[in-house]
Amino acid sequence: MAEGPVVRLISDEIREALKGELIQDVATRSEQASRSVGLKSVVGARVDKVDHMGKNIMIDLSNGYSFRIHLMMFGRCEVYQRGEKHRGSAERIRLSLKTTNHELVVSSAPVVELLGREEVAHHPVLSTLGPDAMKQPFDSALFLTKIRKPENLSRSIGEILLDQRVVSGVGNIYKSEILFLARINPETSVSSLSVSQLKSLGQLTPRVLQNAYSKMKNGQRLRFNVYGRSGKTCIRCGNTISSYRQMPSNRITYFCPNCQGRSFST
Ligand SMILES: [Zn+2]
DSSP states (O other), rough: HHHHHHHHHHHHHHHHHHTTOOEEEEEEEHHHSSSOOOGGTTTTTBBEEEEEEETTEEEETTTTTEEEEEEOOOOOOEEEEOOOOOOOOOOGEEEEEESSEOOOOOOEEEEEEEHHHHHHTTTTTGHHHOOBTTSOOOOHHHHHHHHOOOOGTTTTTHHHHTOOTTTTSHHHHHHHHHHHHHOOOOOOOOGOOOOHHHHHHHHHHHHHHHHHHHHHHOOOOOOOOOOTTSSOTTTTTTTTTTEEEEEETTTEEOOOOOOOOOOOOO
């Protein structure tokens, strides 16, 4: 799953190549993208803006429409020079945008939509996104309000951090990393956390994601404290890192039973 830092890197790459260029050809296998407006209407439009909203990549065009792309687990975006040979399989291509000098190829992405401005404003996913962990300044007050909603109080903090309506951009890797740094067990319910613990999560979350983005942008290798390190030694206490599948999302969760307390699920 592409999380906030990777999605931002991808949107950076698309922006650097496509911004200001005119679309000369478009092809899609996505019904969502060709459904409401004639897809060919984007030909001749200029790429005005490329940004991300949580894990969604948004490409705004001068004709008032925007592409929304969500890569989920296996989606890929690749930017080529016009005429350059594609590296991936042609069968997996969901969207090809040919601009003056470049071609954007989106493969295997389950979500490729073409939306009008009004549709963006009232979109069932985009309009409900929580504060974006990759944007500065991070709206930590809104994060606190959303996480403390009555329907969230009995939910585990490990699940809540994956809920894009509470905070957008966090996925399974950084969920585990954030909770390790905060010394909070992933199974702890929101109602069991103090306001100061929730506030510290509101500070740690954007810091962890933005730090990962900066490292990747500079070509540095990412080193995780717990993610992918089950059975290895905790860098903080020397104990053994554990992992289990957290419900109901069924996502593998890594934690240190000594630093964060034993999981109630194991
Ligand atoms: Zn530890």
